Amino acid sequence: MSADNGSRVLVAMSGGVDSSVAALLLKRQGYEGMGVLLKLFPGGEDKEGLRGEKACCSLESAETARSVAMGLGMPFYVFNFSEDFRREVLERFITAYQKGETPNPCISCNRYIKLGKLFRRAAETDCSHVATGHYARVERSGRWLLKKGLDEDKDQSYFLYNLTQDQLSHLLLPLGGLTKAQVRRLAEEAGFINAHRQESQDICFVPDGDYARFIEQYTNTPAEPGDFVGTAGQVYGSHRGIIRYTVGQRKGLGLSFPQPMYVCGIDPDNNRVLLGEEAELFSDRLTARDLNLIAVDSIPSPMRVTAKIRYRHKEQPATVVQTGPEEMEVRFDKPQRAVTRGQAVVLYDCDTVIGGGTIY
The missing domain is CATH 3.40.50.620 (HUPs)
Structure with missing residues (x-):
């Protein structure tokens, strides 16, 4: 050009x-x-x-x-x-x-x-x-x-x-x-002096990756402890604040189980972190809000796409239905691991971005 x-x-x-x-x-x-x-x-x-x-x-x-x-x-x-x-x-x-x-x-x-x-x-x-x-x-x-x-x-x-x-x-x-x-x-x-400068893989304002420490320092407020609970409501122990956990997390729980356990959800209203086995991490659908479309004015429902639920996630075949001016539901052909609230879901048609939204 x-x-x-x-x-x-x-x-x-x-x-x-x-x-x-x-x-x-x-x-x-x-x-x-x-x-x-x-x-x-x-x-x-x-x-x-x-x-x-x-x-x-x-x-x-x-x-x-x-x-x-x-x-x-x-x-x-x-x-x-x-x-x-x-x-x-x-x-x-x-x-x-x-x-x-x-x-x-x-x-x-x-x-x-x-x-x-x-x-x-x-x-x-x-x-x-x-x-x-x-x-x-x-x-x-x-x-x-x-x-x-x-x-x-x-x-x-x-x-x-x-x-x-x-x-x-x-x-x-x-x-x-x-x-x-x-x-x-x-x-x-x-002759640029940065020709071989190493790239950072971290968020620029949290270069050490410790998001919880950053939030506590920024707000000058320690995170409030709460309960780890099972998906059936049983209490397993205490967590150190919901800001320290994300769906799919296994390490850093501070608990011992006879089988691997993962964060399967976060309940901010009750200050609880939900734990479960890996099978409970999989879901075949999600809803997204704050929708922005590029390739089309609106989604002709249902529409076949591939969808990516995080940056390093391999996009997967799915069907999308627009449920409102700024909302949509994405239904995957196969269940996906650790669909996470707050992340973006981005829709593709081959190499073209159709649009995307925030998972909730």
Whole structure:
């Protein structure tokens, strides 16, 4: 894709190799780029030890992003979205855990901050497009479509299912047709200092993976203990707060059983964690709310799809029925393990994202 004359694009740059190569490719395509780093964390949180030095928008990341942008001849700016991030991502994340859900904050961040806020800022700065380093593709076929990235191991279309037609019409995803190995090779050839930077697998604001500690520190409130109970109501012992558990969890229960036992559900109203054997983890259907559709205006019920219930879940054949303007029921051909409230279910037709919603 080549740029139209005078096309200016706002490039989200994190300091990582993906966004750096996205900026490089856009420059080669003739776009006039403007590099932007998003400041997502209020000043005091780094000092409280909630994040690591290599976390998103750390000083190291900012300097790397600035170095790459300047090397490409692009102006570079830092946009302070910390209060928006606190409200739309951190507080949603904490509230979801307190309600017994297991949220995916990367989806909220893309929806409300990295893309939602950036599209508005792009319009304010006379940029025709926003670009990111996501591994996904945008195509036009009557309507704008979101498609999987060609690198199956890196495809990130799952995180972008909330995009609208207007947003897709102004979004550039230069890495959608590349593999990670190709991206690193391009970065190396360009002399980028982050060409071989290791990727983090953790949530950016909880780099050590201890979500419960983060929530307790953030709210300055210890989680309230309660009962572990069986699916028939029998009490097995005490848990250390529902924020420490998620459906499918086996380790860290602190109890001993003659057979493996798993978290099968969380009852926030009664502050209970439900335990059961693995067979009790499987379900052949789910309901989802906050529905967003991309490939269609509404789901022609029933519709055959493949559905993914978490990012690393292999999508499975299913039938979907839209039960309301923003609700749907997904019925799987085969029962799925650990369908989890708060996670996103994303629907596909081959490599095209139909849409998705939040499991409840």
